[in-house]
Amino acid sequence: MITAILDFGTNTFNLLIAERQERGFKILLSSKQPVKLGRGGIQVNRITPDAFERGFVAIHNHMETIRGYEVDEIRAFATSAIRNATNGEEFTEEVYRRFGFRTRIIPGDREAELIYKGVRQAIAFGEENAMILDIGGGSIEFIICNNRGIVWKQSFELGMARIIELYKLSDPISSEEVRALENYFRQELAPLREVVKKERPLTLIGASGSFDTFQALIRHRKGLESDHYFGREILLKDYAKLHK
Incomplete structure (x- = not known):
């Protein structure tokens, strides 16, 4: 059975086509279309x-x-920009009218749970707590977990599209803007700081394209080519140099 999965994000609409097999599934295609649904x-x-x-x-x-694949079903999901928009259901109804499939709007808490399940397909967790971070356009999700399951999870409406619209950031970003953002995140992520003190995750797992960018920038600074190797470790000291 071949399934096409559409993910309607705040910045990008993603498509994944996969074939279910006896053990798991085989990815046939993965592609994305830039949309910037939240702009303006x-x-x-x-x-x-x-x-x-x-x-x-x-x-x-x-x-x-x-249409180039023998797809048996289409499943569509929408996240932050659509779930928070007062006309989000109007958008999904128009999608149904034009294209003939329904879209499921995912709550933030459920989005965090699905992110954990996706990462679990690729990474073996240990007994010690780890923290997953997914940076999206409309929201960001933090999940503290281990090999027994999810310890804590929360979705924050702090995606980069929201931040850029809120602060009208310059390019390159100024030191004053960096300080303003740090203060803003410190305030908005207060619940996260408290739970981190309690659960003490030892590893941060990046589950979005932002971490590919971090890795590419670090390798560029070291004179290395970007290889997009899945699962490569980013040292905190290297990331700190990027932040400066």
Whole structure:
């Protein structure tokens, strides 16, 4: 059985086509379309008309790709930008009218749980606590977990699209903006600090493309080519140099 999975994120609409097999599944295709669904409206929880159209163009392109495979079912999911938008259901209803499939809007807590389940497919957890971080456009998810399951999880509406719209950041970012962001995150992530003190995770697992970028920047600074090797360790001292 071949399934096409569509993930409607705040910045990107992703497509994964996979074939179910006796043991697990085989990925046939993975692709993405930039959409920036939150641009111009994420701070007021609205999807703008322009963003609607960018989303529909991306879905149309994905559907063209899907037609090249013998897909048995399409499953679509939406996260932060759509779940928080006052016209989010209007968007998903229009998707159904145009393309013929329903979209499930995922709550933040469920999104964190699914991130954990996805990471668990690729990484063997130990007895000691680890913390997963997924950096999205609309939200970020922290999950503290071990080989027995999830210890704590929470989704924060602090995705990068929201931050950029809120602070109108310059490029390159200024030191004053960095300090303002640090103060903002320190305040908004207070619940995380408390639980980290209690549960003391020893490893941070990055579950989003931001960590690929961190790795590429670190390797570039060291004169190495970026290899996109899954599971490569990023040393805290190397990341600290990037932050400076």
